[in-house]
Amino acid sequence: DSGVTQTPKHLITATGQRVTLRCSPRSGDLSVYWYQQSLDQGLQFLIQYYNGEERAKGNILERFSAQQFPDLHSELNLSSLELGDSALYFCASSVFGTSTFNEQFFGPGTRLTVL
Amino acid sequence: AQSVSQHNHHVILSEAASLELGCNYSYGGTVNLFWYVQYPGQHLQLLLKYFSGDPLVKGIKGFEAEFIKSKFSFNLRKPSVQWSDTAEYFCAVIITGGGNKLTFGTGTQLKVEL
Numbered sequence: 507d508s509g510v511t512q513t514p515k516h517l518i519t520a521t522g523q524r525v526t527l528r529c530s531p532r533s534g535d536l537s538v539y540w541y542q543q544s545l546d547q548g549l550q551f552l553i554q555y556y557n558g559e560e561r562a563k564g565n566i567l568e569r570f571s572a573q574q575f576p577d578l579h580s581e582l583n584l585s586s587l588e589l590g591d592s593a594l595y596f597c598a599s600s601v602f603g604t605s606t607f608n609e610q611f612f613g614p615g616t617r618l619t620v621l
Numbered sequence: 622a623q624s625v626s627q628h629n630h631h632v633i634l635s636e637a638a639s640l641e642l643g644c645n646y647s648y649g650g651t652v653n654l655f656w657y658v659q660y661p662g663q664h665l666q667l668l669l670k671y672f673s674g675d676p677l678v679k680g681i682k683g684f685e686a687e688f689i690k691s692k693f694s695f696n697l698r699k700p701s702v703q704w705s706d707t708a709e710y711f712c713a714v715i716i717t718g719g720g721n722k723l724t725f726g727t728g729t730q731l732k733v734e735l
Binding site (some may be wrong): 531539548549551554564588596598600602608609610614 | 657662664665666670683711721722723724725726727728
């Protein structure tokens with residue numbers, strides 16, 4: 507158990523819908539990252555937040571958005587869902603926002619299926 | 622943009638065989654390097670990491686990796702694999718000064734047969 511929690515574990519929804527994935531970082535970690543794992547794209551970085559502020563952006567679609575709240579939990583919002591959004595979405599956390607000696611701990615993931 | 626290549630997509634070994642998984646990255650600057658493992662149905666776990674210093678790093682469960690800067694490589698090794706090592710292995714890189722995002726390779730699916 508990494509200490510990072512994600513809810514829900516599984517999510518099945520229809521095309522065009524909107525969902526929210528939730529992540530709680532390890533106690534004391536200020537930075538949260540979102541990654542998408544799909545069969546065709548592999549593991550891709552989506553976005554990073556550090557202490558409530560957006561720190562880095564990766565291959566995140568405009569239909570997707572995220573935020574980090576004052577209690578440091580984060581939510582990833584996916585809207586106008588398409589079949590291709592079906593994937594495993596991982597959240598990770600780390601103490602700092604920079605790369606120096608900064609290990610990321612991963613949560614168990616949310617498996618999203620879009621029908 | 623930086624990229625990470627893992628040459629072996631599927632590897633099948635017998636128990637007690639030696640393992641070496643290749644990883645190359647394309648970036649000329651300073652990098653931090655990682656190997657993660659994903660057991661079936663589980664989350665990513667860090668096996669080992671290289672930030673600086675001794676290029677031969679030892680990780681958990683008997684794994685080690687060697688950073689060869691001139692070859693832009695960070696290959697994962699284990700002298701004797703066990704059935705419980707069956708998993709998917711990901712090499713990843715963080716560019717120092719480029720934020721903290723991990724760029725992952727495509728992964729290597731390892732199956733260890735009894």
